[in-house]
Amino acid sequence: MNLVIALLGSQYGRSREFLRTRIQGYDPKVSDEAFGRMFERDKVHLKRLGIPISAVRDPYAEDENSWKYLIRPEDYRLPEIRLKPEGLAVLSLAARVWEQASLGSAAARALRKLETVAGTEAAGAGPAMESRIRTKEPAFDALWDALLHHRRVSFSYRKSQDVAAGPRHVEPWGLGNRYGQWYLSGRDVSRGEQRLYRLSRIASDVTIDPGAGFAPPVDYDNAEALDSLGTGPQSEAVLEVPAGRGQLLRELASGAVPAPRPGWDTLTVPYREPELLADDLASMGPAVVVLAPAALRDAVVRRLSGAATAAGAPLPTVDFSIPATPVRHKPPGEDRLRRLLDLVPYLVQNSGIEAATVAEEFGISRKQLDEDLALLSVCGLPGYQHGELIDVQWDEGVVFIRDADELAKPLRLTQEEACALLVGLESLQSLPDEAGKETLREVLDSVRRVAGPDAWMADVVEARIAPETSLETLSILQRAVMGRGRVRITYLVRGRDDVTERVIEPMRIYSLDSLWYVEAWCTLSEGMRNFRMDGIRTAVAAPGTAPVRELQLESKGPARMSSPGVFMPEAGDLKVVLALDPDARWVADAYGARARAALPDGRTAVRITVGRAQTVPALMARLGGGGQVLEPEELRKASGDWLARALAGYPLPGAGQGAPSPGRRGKPDRL
Structure with missing residues (x-):
């Protein structure tokens, strides 16, 4: 922090000797070699935050101190952006697209920075339509990073309807969300051609090749790659459902006749995405039996078998007093420095703001805010005397800040922040709101200008959120x-x-x-x-x-404006404890989990509430073994019985052949 202030507050730069001996935080007694390593480490650290350090040669010096280092204000500070109140409201809507995703914090930071320099307040009326996109797939963050830096990746991948996963080596070209699923588009190095990979089928960690990067094709069109989804050959599923039941399947069916089994009908349902249909059919349990094709039938059986195996597995011990450790994608020190650099301009813009409001805005505890403010109070220009230190006061629950001119303007948008906001804005273009299209276009143009060369990432990441209704x-x-x-x-x-x-x-x-x-x-x-x-x-x-x-x-339910989810809890709802695999943790956010705890086997225990008990076994079937009901006991037994009845509809020899052997906890691999 002191290094940033010193280099940003210097017109002609600082020498290495000056930095070593005058910057609080460096030990002036260390050797030049040791200081050099620390300084190079800090330069890399700041570059990751989007803060480039420039080196200028002093023509009048001849030793190592002939190089002066500085941070140019134009490289650091976010340019001003003029937006109408309606434009800021659109920005807020775009940022909230990522609220339940791993890019949520980047979008929130970008919005806060732009609000600080916009010189106006957002319109008070909330939007009639909002969107949220989750990045629940474990592979997303690594692929995002590889896409950002043009690095090859390796992972194990299971193709549709295959049991075994095979290795893939890919040059990432783009990411896109369609049908509620994330897809990677890129060049399969082994096959020498462009392919699409559904992230939920990646069966291993993603390894990023640290070697030389690659140049993506200049004519790559991410939208065109996504448009190729769902254009494959149409298949037909032959299903049996009880007479008078299966309303949705009946609407989709191209034909329906009485089944040989009394009280059942045979439906013929066209489809293009076998995995999506298998998820839906598995969640119907005993209310449907798949007759053909065999691949679809086996896919449903595998899901039901996986869920049944998980239901019968030993119960782990859950201690919610030991919360699950949040996943960190950035080093803690980097997180804090980023927050401090954002905190100063926010406080300058909102002098006299209540400390509780600041803590809520930055998503930290009041104790952490106090520690951050105390740290800021000992940071400043070299000399570190009165008038050189940042003056922060937070007596009686309100915060005032002075002598912070160097950091009064927000840091430029990082590439991650710019992309998160731009992709959110681009996704809003698919909404049928003609009245707001002009404002949206104006905001998009303004943010692209501010992002500058970093706007390219938004062209290769796409999220489609158009509602499928009339x-x-x-x-x-x-x-x-x-x-x-x-x-x-x-x-x-x-x-x-x-x-x-x-x-x-x-x-x-x-x-x-x-x-x-x-x-x-x-x-x-x-x-x-x-x-x-x-x-x-x-x-x-x-x-x-x-x-x-x-x-x-x-209401404080998770489906409110601040954090919408699928489920809206009410008094009297059923409290349920589940154990979730890593790729099923999205359930916790969707159902507004009130408690989470880490389990020894790598799973996460969550406590959620549901309106109807029947929701839970259907969810377990959809997860295909990725979830286990722990409490209440009656629901755990009822879920197991429901799954057993569903599997009883598949008595033919070999119906589940090809299903994988049980792995950890006896749970089979999933599609």
Whole structure:
């Protein structure tokens, strides 16, 4: 921190001798060689944060001190950006796209910096539509880093419907989200051609080649690569479902006839993505039996078998008093320095702000904030006397800062921050909101100018979030949100396989990955509910105006504006404890886990709440062995029985042949 202030506050630069002897934090007694190693380490450290140190030769000196070092203000400080209040609101919406993803902190930092230099406040009215994208796949962060630095990667990959995984060596060209899944596009080095890889099928850690990089093709089109998904040959699934059940499958079916088994029907359902269909069919359990094709049938059996094996595994001991250690993608010291450099301009812009508000903004405890402010108070220009040190006061719960001119302007957007914000903005272009398109284009142009050469990353990372519903239905719901209207809908309740009619009072529309929801007060249930947009069969405006409901503004459920999720907890919901594999930890965020604990075998125990017990066995089947019900005991047994009934529908010899042998905890490998 002191090195940054000294080099940023120097017009002509500082010599190595000056830095060694005058910068607080360096030991002036160490040898020149030892200091050189420390200085080079710090230069690399600062470069990772987007702070380049320039070297200028002094023509009047002849020894090692002939080189002077400085940080040029134009290389450090974020340029001013002029945005209307509506533009800042759009920026906020774009940043929140990543709120539940590993890029969430980068997007939040970028938004805070731009708000500091924008010279205006965001519009007060919240948006009618919001989107969230998760990066739940363990491979995402390593692939992001490799893409950023043009490095080859190696990993084990399991192709669709294959059991065994094989090695892959890839030059990453782009990342994209479609159908709620992340895909890597790049050149398969061994095969010498471009391929797409679904991140959830990567069966190992991603190894980044530290050697020489590669040059991606100049004509690469990430959108074109994503468009190739779902264009393969269409297949047909032959399914048996109980008569009168399987409403969604019946809507998709191209044919339906009575089955040989009394009380069942045989459906023919077209599909293109076998894994996505296998997930859905497995989650239906005993309510469907796959007859053909054999590959789809085996894929469903593997999921059910994996879930059943996990259900019967020994129960681990869970101690929620020892929380799970959060995954760190950056060294702790780097995290803190980044936060301190962001903290100073934020405090300069918001002098007299309450300390509790600052801690909440930066996602830290009040104790950590006190430690950060205490550290800032001993940082400053060389000399470190009164007037040279940063003057920070935080008496009586409010924070004031003075003598911080060198750091008063925010640090430029890093490549990661610029990309996170730009990809979020680009994803909003797929929303059917014509009224806001002009503002969105203006904000995109402004952020691209500020990002400069670092904007390239946003061209090779794409997230598609367009809602899969009719524009008419979406328009009716949007108008209801904006005008406090009421809507009469017919709705398919998937868990009960039942179509209901109800009147709702929509509060907002939001997405999580590829699924879109409308959050509304349901007059039938007399409570707040989340309705999947693809479950709404009809929607018409209903007479009357929705009353203002203060309760929904006070709710702290995970599906609120600050952190939307799939589940909205209510009093009386069932508390459930699950053990989750690393690639199934997204369940904790989706269901607003109230507690997490690390388990000795590498899994994470979470405590969630669910509205209906039937949700849990369906979720376990979808996870295919990646989750285990621990509590309550009745639900654990009921889930095992449900899975056993589902597997009983596949009695043919060899139905599950090809399923892998049990591995850790007896759990088979998954697709």
